[in-house]
Amino acid sequence: MEINKKMKIIISIAISIVILSTGLLYIKNKNKVEEMPYTLFLTHVQKGLVEEVKLSNNGKIEIKLKNGKVAITDNPRTEKFKEELLLYDVKVVEKDGNLNQAIPMLLLVSVMGFTIFYLNRNMSKQAEKEMSNMSKVTTDYSSRRITFDDVAGNEEAKESLMDMVDFIKNPEIYNKFGARLPRGVLLYGAPGTGKTLLAKAMAGEAGVPFYAVSGSDFVQVYAGLGASRIRELFKKAKEAGKSVIFIDEIDSLGKKRKSGDHPSGSEEGDRTLNALLTEMSGFKENEGIIVVAATNRIDILDEALLRPGRFDRQVEVSLPDVNGRYEILKLHSKNKPVSKKVDLKKVALETIYFSGAKLENLMNESAIIAVKEKSKEITMDHINKAYYSVLVGEEKKDRSSIDIKDKEITAYHEAGHALVAKLIAKDNRVTKVSIIPSTKGMGGFSLNIPPDKMYQTKKDILSNIMIALGGRAAEEIIFGKEEITTGASSDLEKATNMTLSMIGVFGMDEIVGLLNYNVLSSRNLDDGRLLNRAKEILEKLYLDTINILNSNMNSLQSLAENLIEKEVLSEDEINKILIRA
Numbered sequence: 001m002e003i004n005k006k007m008k009i010i011i012s013i014a015i016s017i018v019i020l021s022t023g024l025l026y027i028k029n030k031n032k033v034e035e036m037p038y039t040l041f042l043t044h045v046q047k048g049l050v051e052e053v054k055l056s057n058n059g060k061i062e063i064k065l066k067n068g069k070v071a072i073t074d075n076p077r078t079e080k081f082k083e084e085l086l087l088y089d090v091k092v093v094e095k096d097g098n099l100n101q102a103i104p105m106l107l108l109v110s111v112m113g114f115t116i117f118y119l120n121r122n123m124s125k126q127a128e129k130e131m132s133n134m135s136k137v138t139t140d141y142s143s144r145r146i147t148f149d150d151v152a153g154n155e156e157a158k159e160s161l162m163d164m165v166d167f168i169k170n171p172e173i174y175n176k177f178g179a180r181l182p183r184g185v186l187l188y189g190a191p192g193t194g195k196t197l198l199a200k201a202m203a204g205e206a207g208v209p210f211y212a213v214s215g216s217d218f219v220q221v222y223a224g225l226g227a228s229r230i231r232e233l234f235k236k237a238k239e240a241g242k243s244v245i246f247i248d249e250i251d252s253l254g255k256k257r258k259s260g261d262h263p264s265g266s267e268e269g270d271r272t273l274n275a276l277l278t279e280m281s282g283f284k285e286n287e288g289i290i291v292v293a294a295t296n297r298i299d300i301l302d303e304a305l306l307r308p309g310r311f312d313r314q315v316e317v318s319l320p321d322v323n324g325r326y327e328i329l330k331l332h333s334k335n336k337p338v339s340k341k342v343d344l345k346k347v348a349l350e351t352i353y354f355s356g357a358k359l360e361n362l363m364n365e366s367a368i369i370a371v372k373e374k375s376k377e378i379t380m381d382h383i384n385k386a387y388y389s390v391l392v393g394e395e396k397k398d399r400s401s402i403d404i405k406d407k408e409i410t411a412y413h414e415a416g417h418a419l420v421a422k423l424i425a426k427d428n429r430v431t432k433v434s435i436i437p438s439t440k441g442m443g444g445f446s447l448n449i450p451p452d453k454m455y456q457t458k459k460d461i462l463s464n465i466m467i468a469l470g471g472r473a474a475e476e477i478i479f480g481k482e483e484i485t486t487g488a489s490s491d492l493e494k495a496t497n498m499t500l501s502m503i504g505v506f507g508m509d510e511i512v513g514l515l516n517y518n519v520l521s522s523r524n525l526d527d528g529r530l531l532n533r534a535k536e537i538l539e540k541l542y543l544d545t546i547n548i549l550n551s552n553m554n555s556l557q558s559l560a561e562n563l564i565e566k567e568v569l570s571e572d573e574i575n576k577i578l579i580r581a
């Protein structure tokens, strides 16, 4: 922070103290007068209930209502305040403070205030803006209650959140058993996958108020305001008793710090984050308050956020698979006159990589087009038109435009990994294969769980290398040598690492021997033998992988076809397909 800014802050604090004490003195003398919240005062002004306002330099200003009542409220000290009052036909009296004791202080205040005013007009404007943002904490209990029925697909995420609902509802029972309740849940996943919706549904199911803020509102806020807003938010929630506090875009507060480096976030972001962590450890255990945070990027989050007692529960909210998309489309068609001829299953098939928000958008656009065309119902034609308008301007990297070839390639690639695992590592479990991108894999992923044991054998490592190569091998077999894709890059990284460790660290190759290559290269003794040998081993394993897949072509085809159709396969489904093939 530059000195100038620091100075300004110190001066502002000094001023605030003076102002506050003056204000207090004033209130003390006026203690018969009722204090009115500033927001209420504003509505009174708008409704024309205010007769007169006595402007002063105090922290509080005096107001007289048309019904004769006198009250005080906070002095906003904005430039336009007087004009606004005049526009609402309020009589404005300028008064210099009638308290003898306060006159010297007031003088001081005005002089300092004047200086500050010139020091930075903008800063105070900014502060004003943020002050008004303070009331931006959205509370949602007035609107319709949202429940888990409003969230389609996402069964896994829903399930883990249902537990939390029980925590909120019956903290006493958990107390009795001495169970420590989670305080924070982190929902992570692509934009528009329903994280906010899930958090709202949690509050709705538990029947408690929902308080929401967004991390991005705190970026570059006026010094100290972020932290105070956080405290304000928690205070509000605590007053309500049980509640769900939602912090969207938490990554803008808690970005990973690079070691040694100045924290990548702003100083203010840090302060806000610290306030958040303090508040979270501050509330008594088992009070029934749960903090839910959401992010699209769990990988850039500061680990401090993920420690026990903080956001120690992490729930992935993924893009919907074809079934999920069908459910979401059905949900958002409920209140719309959709023609019976519309095949939502087909729409679901054609909307791979669409998030829930995008599907909602699709149905909404369709409805708008139908209305414009004065149609009685929403037809397939409307949905098709909407489809293109939803996709317009989308970047390709968003993976929202369906490319059937992409889908096929991913399907064969993932089927390759899964099949190799099933064939050569019988102790491994393949629990899930998916062609929907997620944090587990950009194109898709094949979840391969090795048995739990302390040591890995050479055979295990060889198998794992082949499993990693299975994706590329399948691509080459099906689409040809020239059609292989960039999709295997992280697989190759893994395979290379495993091979190098196997021969250079674990001493598992007869030709290279028992030498540790890290030691050799640190003494500049590396003669390049390791590289040649690693290449040789990797090439042989790749050929083996191709051969295995070639001799199990039926299984590969069948897995891939099922993936294209269902997009996600469970362990059971995989096993069934392989038995049939």
Ligand SMILES: Nc1ncnc2c1ncn2[C@@H]1O[C@H](COP(=O)(O)OP(=O)(O)OP(=O)(O)O)[C@@H](O)[C@H]1O
Pocket: 150, 151, 152, 153, 154, 190, 191, 192, 193, 194, 195, 196, 197, 198, 248, 294, 295, 296, 328, 331, 355, 356, 357, 358, 360
């Ligand atoms: N699983 C779902 N079921 C039903 N509707 C959904 C689902 N996911 C998203 N939607 C629709 O999309 C809208 C936006 O979703 P939401 O704001 O919850 O996403 P988000 O994950 O919080 O997004 P972001 O990361 O962009 O903040 C929801 O209000 C809802 O209409």
Ligand SMILES: [Zn+2]
Pocket: 413, 417, 471, 472, 487, 488, 491
């Ligand atoms: Zn792969």
